[in-house]
Amino acid sequence: MIERLKNKLIGVVKAVDRYPLTMLFLVAVATVNVISIQNEKEDFSKYLFTFVVGAMLSVVGQHVYERFCTKASERFMLMGGAILLTAGYYFMIPSASAFNIEISIKTAVAMFALLMAFIWVPAIKSKVTFNESFMSAFKAFFITALFSAVLAGGVSTIIFAIDQLLFSIHYKVYSHALNIIFSLFAPIFFLSFTPPYPGKKDTNLSTDQLEKMERAISVPKTLGILISYVIIPLTAVYTIILFVYVLLNIRGDFWTNNLLEPMLVSYTITVIFVCILASSLDNQSAMIFRRIFPKVLIPIVLFQTIASILKISEAGVTHGRYYVIMFGIFAFISGIIFSFFPVRKNGWIAAVLIVFSAISIIPPIDAFTVSRTNQINVLKDTLTENGMLEEGKIVPNSSISEKDKKTITRTVSYLDSMDYLKKIDWLPDNILYDDHFQKTFGFQAVYDGIDGGGKSQYADLDWQESPVVNIEPYDRMVQLTVNSKEVQQVPVEINNVHYILKQELESDDIILRLVDEQNAELIKVHTKEVFAEILEDEESYGGGTKMLSVKKATVTRENDKVRMDLLITSVSHYDNQFFADMFVLLKIK
Template identity: 30%
Template sequence: MNRTRLFARFRQRSMAVFGRFPLSIFFLAVTTLIVMADIQLTRTSLTREAFSAGLGALFLACGQLWNEKNQRQKTRSSWLILLVSAVSAFLYYIYLRQINFASDQSAMIRTIVVIFIASVMLITIPTSRTAYTFSQSLVAYIRTFFSSLLLAVVFYIGVAAILATFSTLFIQLSFEWYSHSAALIFLFFAPVYFLSGIPDFFRDKNDQAVTEAISRPKILAVLVDFIVVPLILIFSALLVAYIAANITGEFWLDSLIEPMLISYVAVGFITLFLTEQSSKQWVHLFNRYFPYLLLVIAVFQSISSSIKSFQFGLTHGRYFVLLFGLFAISGVIIYGFFKSASRYIPLILIALGTVSILPFIDSVSIGTASQIRQVEDIIQADNFDDNGRIRTEVSFSHEERNQLSYSFNYLNNINELERLDWLPERFDYYNNFQTVFGFDPYYFANHNSENGEWFPVETEYAYVELDNEQPVTFSVAGMDDMVYFSVYQSEGFNEDKRIDLNQENTELIIQHDDEVFSLELEENDEVIMVFDLSFLQEDIYDLQGMSQARPLEDLTFVEENEEVVITLIVNRFETDRNAFYGGDFTVLLDYK
């Protein structure tokens, strides 16, 4: 009997969701098929198509909820809303076709923001012109999200176990089987189940299904009231103590605490909404007074972020941080002082998100313009000589080096260096920056300041390699032997390699352990030359610029005595502070 009821309930829920969100489910099916095709293809990427179809499903779900809200309107208007949703997804696909989606950060950021805006709209629409609060709508979506996620994870684990068993006992299956299974479960089954859990908010509010959906489940109530709220209070005490102790100093410039503050404000905001339904008196006190503390923290976070923006200029990341600060301050003010208007808080988030993707004032455009302005305030086109290098009479202060390296790194990451038309032709950030400007391209990361004094930051890892962008040629005239070898040394590992050479009764011994890294040349069991290479483990930190390619002359080292000349060419070398090192080398030997 129970099985019959369970099957009947599942069938009823399936029929309901397919009847309620048919177009969204169709687009989810298209998204899944596109991703499965992309898994099979090796030379063609269908990322644009997959994102556009997924956005179509999300837009159409929002359109369906909007139609349910306006259910008294004519059917023609309802279809118009759905048509606009589908056309919006198609227009976004046309936009993505115009750019290189894999490398264009502006397009990727816009896509993420559009998905975020549509998701917030999905939660917000039920609160429009109804007696439901944003808190109740949020609880309903949290319930269905985690239910669908749990089912999808368990479902996939089971399917993966079956595939692994079949692969072990019968025929070896390729990884595509697992990828296709994941696509079907996480891109179709889970979203469809998620949609089936969205209550029909615009039916009678006393409907039992709606009442149950908007009420906090017991596990969420316990989690929020007895775990999250106490942890936030403890964290708040620590944060207030830190701010009070450093209010006149490093708090305002501490880059490490900024993500912590942003996370704190975001989690605190969500917790306020999730505590509205609590019956505990002390949770009510938290909900009443915590917004005032959150407002103070949000103001401090915004001021700190603004100071950092003035220091280095805006980037798209800093742009979003400032927008978040604006949202946090306005949202907390509304929640704390005008709580009856709290349903408008998500609308502020949607409005700010929309601003961040509009042409010319979007995050990447503003970040690019800001960093170009920072660079051009320091460098002019006439600062370069005929060889495309900074003139010797032009020198940069530590602050200018810090700013230039930071700005160039950002512009390179978003593929906007070509906007600096005065740069030398074929300028390559990684290979040419130090040659052109005379300092490390990662100066901003490798140097720090204290009391006005700049000093290098001790890095834990270093890497150099021979520059392969230009042909590497070297003379072997007069050389008697050439040896290519590799080493890989980790802590506690000891090994000697002996290589027989063309010279009769002569061997090259490569010694490397935690203490020794050297070349020994033996003739008739007598050592005639020792070339100590341990200096590389220290010199590399001066040579490298974070995986920096170096010219041949920088990576060539010579040792000689009365009997032989040994030339060492470093093809690649890496090391860290924990006794690890490894690399590839070429050795040329000239016997006298």
């Protein structure tokens, strides 16, 4: 055990020496986390993700050097390229506050592409296949996750014991300890499992290096059994269920069923993943799987892609739909490679994935440029068809069809969520707030999934305008979440007398009832009436949420025994159903 521990520590030291620039970036990541833990008010995500991207670029650069280069100058050039690309990423983000959905997704896609490159580069025109390199990374990930989790749990327990038994420790010590484990130890420990793959510089590896590589790329017996006799049979059963579902339900609305697309995407990901893992096995189960399931994958992917394309005609192109269709094309190509090319060619899948990832984040045909342009055009076309866009100004029109109202609402909501409204001169920035939507278009926002004949209403307490609430002279304040599907009882003690505040359902109403110890009713409140008072003027507020003052949000009910004030902090109403959060203030007379 001591010898194995010694060898693993030597491996960690060698990983630091093998990836020096990566180590510098990881130290920078840990440093940013230390500053972030100490200064919780500022956002350091821009620096954090910059250094993480830099670490991944430097790892890929090192693998490119090991596989194709021989000179030290070439290594320094690759390091310089990684630093320049990292700097380019940093300057691409204006500020930490600009770290929006678009930047986040592009960063995630770029990091995933770099991970694929990390696995694929050592297998390019090499004796080692992509499947073997993937197996090495797969094993390293789970071993690292196990070691890191055990280490984190152990360190946290030690800190807790010291804090409880010896002397007080600041709560931030936990965060600092976990930062060291997950920012420094885990990545370097993972890289220490990366074997010395054969490259241009050292095509003939030593016996020790060959043994280390064989251990890294080999499939453990337990994992082989798990893949062959558990994962593959489960995938087969899932395939049968999927095919039966498709055959029994294929008809017109089948293609736009919201359940179909995520189900087919998840199946496709599963089959591709299992195919890569099974490529390293040579038993009967794995060979049958590789022979049959990639061919099954091809029609499944066509189903998924057709369903996604039909969704475009209904809702236009969003970045999510762009990625789903892109993934469908990638999965179709993967199915062809798995079905008709030898196992050694599986590396082409990684190459295709990296190319597609680059296409999806680099303008002008990236997911976000395409989706923004499409959604703006859909909105402009819908407004123009209804005579609502004249000389760059929107003309309100409440008489358009329900379908067009939903289209306008959907596109505006998407553009607002992606922070694109500021790039459209003829739309106000805060169009979904207060009454801006109705004033702009002449009708309330109508969302998909809501029956056009139904009416939805919303109201919230404006805490910014009313941060202080006077609870004098009440005896108790009770927080309640009220909806049309739940009943509950809250015990309340006032002046050593026990009461129960009951929430009960009665037809389409929610009743609040206060009873004493003998279950005698002291007061009864119909919340439907209360919510009607709160929402009575809501129509004038249009598509946004009505913001309430404390005075407007408070409704009083009283008799000769009890005064009950209901302070509504949030309420929504649709199709005779209410959902509300409130404070109940009680005064026993």
